[in-house]
Amino acid sequence: MKLERIPVFVDHCSKTYDDGTRGLQPTSLQVEPGEVLALLGPSGCGKTTLLRLIAGLETLDDGGRIRFGDQDVTQRPVEQRGVGMVFQSYALFPQMSVAANIGYGLRIRGVAAAEEKRVVGELVELTRLNGLESKRPGELSGGQRQRVALARAVAVRPRVLLLDEPLAALDAKLKESLRGELAELLRRLHITAIHVTHDQQEAMAIADRLAVMRAGVVVQIGRGEDLYRAPIHPFVAEFLGRVNRLQRTPGAVAQGLVALGGATLACPPDWRSHTTLLVRPEDIEVGPVGQPGWGAARVEQRTFLGDRVQLRLHAADQAGLLVDVARDTVFQAGDEIGIRIAPQHLMACQEASA
Template sequence: MSGPQGHGVSVRIGHCGKTFADGTHALEPASLDIARGETLVLLGPSGCGKTTMLRIIAGLEEPDEGGKVLFDGKDVTAIPIERRNVGMVFQSYALFPNMSVAENIGYGLRIRGIPATERAKRVAELVALTNITGLEHRRIDQLSGGQRQRVALARAVAIRPGILLLDEPLTALDAALRYRLRGELNRLLRALGITAIYVTHDQSEAMELGDRIVVMRKGAIAQIGSPREIYFEPKDRFVAEFIGAANIVEASLDDGHLILPGGRQAIAGGTSQPAVVAMIRPESIGIVDVEAAPLRGQVESVSFVGDRQRVVVVGASPKPLTVDAPNTIQVDAGDRVGLSIASKAVRLLPPEA
């Protein structure tokens, strides 16, 4: 099934909504196309509908009337999960406690009637690929969280699925391990080149793993784009604030300049408007000499976090501005500082609905 753009199937989701029996709208009708070999991340806070979307693609939930799921153009909406050939990694891993590690990984192959010798070969391959050599005969309750995660992943890809679905696979792990496994997972997904859909509430995970990110909010898609697009060109205030840190500035616009308490700030392609909402990322604000700067304020606090220092500046904008400054410059609370912001680093957001 491998093609020039990677392995697996392409997925089309057409008008898939989900209303639960108790009347909750978990998902507004949404449409989405996922290319063969692409890693798509569904990102959003809990209750945003991302897991429901994943479960509809998996075949664990049925979409409301009118919704369709297509794999390689073929309608699979009515086909149950066991005949969709999907690989799934669950948040709790769902490893079978009554089977050893090797039996867990080989279970899908056993179901498919693969002979034992071939099965053993494939299991050995996956054990090596996911770095769990030596654990084949362990019981599941003898594994650490990170090892369980690897077994779950190996088991899901063992069946050579058309699409790999991952439901918050790293959430159950501690921070350091999560960070390390994220890198491993990324390399594995690239190496396999398989179509993958990854659900998470962690924006840095989404950035690192996603070819494209779908930001979701309250059962609807807020924005779809590459990590860069989502980060630099958020479509609204929710996306801007959910992805990374953002300063939201409410001001009036006069001839291409934001009129702020601490001065004037040029923006790219600006006109005049009585009220606008703008976003400025903390790392795009520079601290400069106070005399020459068009925008000035006073340092309220400085927190040194190692690779940078986070400076909060008041008086420049209606609300305090957060600035990520290099860890070498010397600033203290109470200092008057000038702020330098490139005009294209200021992004206008649509006014609040």
């Protein structure tokens, strides 16, 4: 099935509710043709509000514009915007077969039966639902229902596909197995898609880029790996995984150093003026105590997590540090160990106003 690939432009859009609550601060972003963009953030951050504005389910404040390609859809109702939507519940008709669910949108638009059958057959093939055409939703697995919902949403050839927490209702294990499948399906459809989620791993697995939101504001946009490794805001660093905060005294700042367990390491030139630096738990090395250039710390807690061991450390010149190490590590609570951080793993976050 050939679908239109268009960019989406959100220009200075905001939303204020009747009681004066600001659901979305003035926001601008662009979704590239055929791109999957995730709106990621905690509950109440404005991501669903932004999705509903794009869909036409909410009216935006004066002064904002939304364009699909070269068409201004700001004043168009949802039924005239050409969007397909997949909801958390999938909203499939339980009494209808898979084929009838997929073809429903075509049928109510008066599409000829032969054309409906052709499109449904094509989508059944594309979403790997072969042999399930006569089944009803209650007879399908969670992953199969998800594929039916996607197929139904794109059957009418929407210009933009909107997904509102499509995996939220699934248990953790099923969610993990289905996010890769959803990512593959979206790539095969080649459609511009906007995906709302509060799950960091889901967003990074599915989307080409992430727009991380907080308190009605898009804090940072970029590829998941770039946001994880080079956040520009402390919230982004802490929301996309875990971080340790390394504090620097005025003397250490003046000397361009970072103190770590009685040792020092050179601060990257770009971060010399920062009094706080960040480092991921997996980027702190541990080893025998007493190695030249290494700091020292004491293991306060050892937690086995299956694929890794998490150590909580106490170092004389830093607050408690979390470190992720291999699951076969010999270090136990009470041990004195050596610690080291490669300077290139240090991150500095510029505080923002939001």
